[in-house]
Amino acid sequence: MPITVLVVDDQELMRMGLKMVLGAHPDIEVIGEAANGAGAVSRAAELRPDVVLMDVRMPVVDGVTATARIVEAGHGCRVLVMTTFDLDEHALGALRAGASGFLLKDTPPEDLISAIRSVAAGDAVVSPKVTKRLLDRLIAEDPARMRDPGVLDVLTAREREVLEQIAAGRSNAEIAEQLYLSEATVKTHVGRVLTKLGLRDRVQAVVLAYETGLVRPGG
Secondary structure: OOOEEEEEEEOOHHHHHHHHHHHHOOEEEEEEEEEEHHHHHHOOOOOOOOEEEEEOOOOOOOOOHHHHHHHHHOOOEEEEEEEEEOOOOOHHHHHHHHHOOOOOOOOOHHHHHHHHHHHHHHOOOHHHHHHHHHHHHHHHHHHHHHHHHHHHHOOHHHHHHHHHHHHHOOOHHHHHHHHOOOOHHHHHHHHHHHHHHHOOOOOHHHHHHHHHHOOOOOO
8 A cells, every 4th residue: 555645835836846756656645735734634634644744834724733733633644844944943843743753845855755654654754863953952042941850750770871872863773882782672772761751753752851851952
């Protein structure tokens, strides 16, 4: 079965371009489109796509709000946000709302296709290192973004170490080398961290690590 995609953007030319790019791949099928967040929410509920390709800056209802509503609805749709620049506060808001990652709108077509396939398979497509740079700036500018560090009390000491390593943007192999563990053990710890904290993926783990002060901007 092809990966079904809902394309959401307030610019018709952008929607047309995306549909042409995606339509050239037999394993991806664009099953609908919407021009704003309100349309995205209703179309996602109606069509139940595998992936929603979501613009963040739109009239009526923005992409962050739409992402939150789609995720909360529990239809199983995964949201991939597209933005015009990488230090976009709206992109961070979308990650908090449950998006599986974000891409720049000038991403090469082959990278876009790869990202859609990855998201459909349950992975996050934002590099934690890119997210780290975004968080470095935003949290340094606005300390009010911090959250109660008590939410991390459910983790063991080792799991907190693993979360710190995830927040540094390290892969499982790199974490294994840093902590003198096997990759299989690291994978188990990562899974437990995500489950205990109710997180969808590693990118949301990076966000939480910053917001609770486990890691600091510039650290």
